[in-house]
Amino acid sequence: MSAEHLLEFAWGLAGSGYAFLWNVRPDLVKGDAAALPPEFAAATGERSMLTTWCPQAEVLEHEAVGVFLTHSGWNSTLESIAGGVPMVCWPFFAEQQTNCRYKRTEWGIGAEIPDDVRRGEVEALIREAMDGEKGREMRRRVAELRESAVAAAKPGGRSVHNIDRLIDEVLMA
Known part of the structure; x- marks a missing residue:
């Protein structure tokens, strides 16, 4: 993403008024370090926690998580579903656009940040996802x-049945 997109997202997040955990990887901004201005920390105060890494699956299982910003990679999608957390999607490449579209249009579990991200849109998306009818x-x-x-993952479930079948047909043949 560009430095401008990072700042627009950051100020939209700040403007939403919600508490948040944000994993800001150093390589998030293309060709530059991901840096937020000191005013951002002042504006978000104690309702924000910034980190460069966190155990995503564990975080998504926590009851305090209301919505998950994701680029819509498949692993993140599965972890968010496993945690029961709706998503705000910001896809960039590969399968991310397809995953995002399914979350929005087929499954109804996600919203999408537009390519030309603007703080007002981010703020509105977060508020809707947290407190709006669409979010509910x-x-x-x-x-x-x-x-x-x-x-599906419990004994006798579809996933267990399918893996058992795979083992029987491929490995035991």
Whole structure:
């Protein structure tokens, strides 16, 4: 992403008024270090926590997480569904656009940040995802998907059945 996009997102996040954990990797900005101005820390104060790494799956399992900003890679998508957390998607390349589209249009568990990100749009998306009708619907739908995923992974579930079948057909043949 560009430095301008980073700042627009940051100020939209600050303007939302919500507490947040933000994993800001040093390589986030293309060709430069990801740097936020001192005013950002002053504006967000104690409601923000910035880090360069966190155990994403564990964080997404925490009850305090209301929405997850993701580039929409498949692993992040699965971890968010497993945690029952709706997503605000900001895809960049590869399968991310397809995953984002499915989350928005097919599954109803995500919203998308436009390519030309602006702070007002980010602020509105976060507020809607946290407190709006669309956000409530996304939480309801991701909870349903989470239940399906948990059931599939239990003994006798579809995923367990399919892996057992794979072992029988490929490895035991």
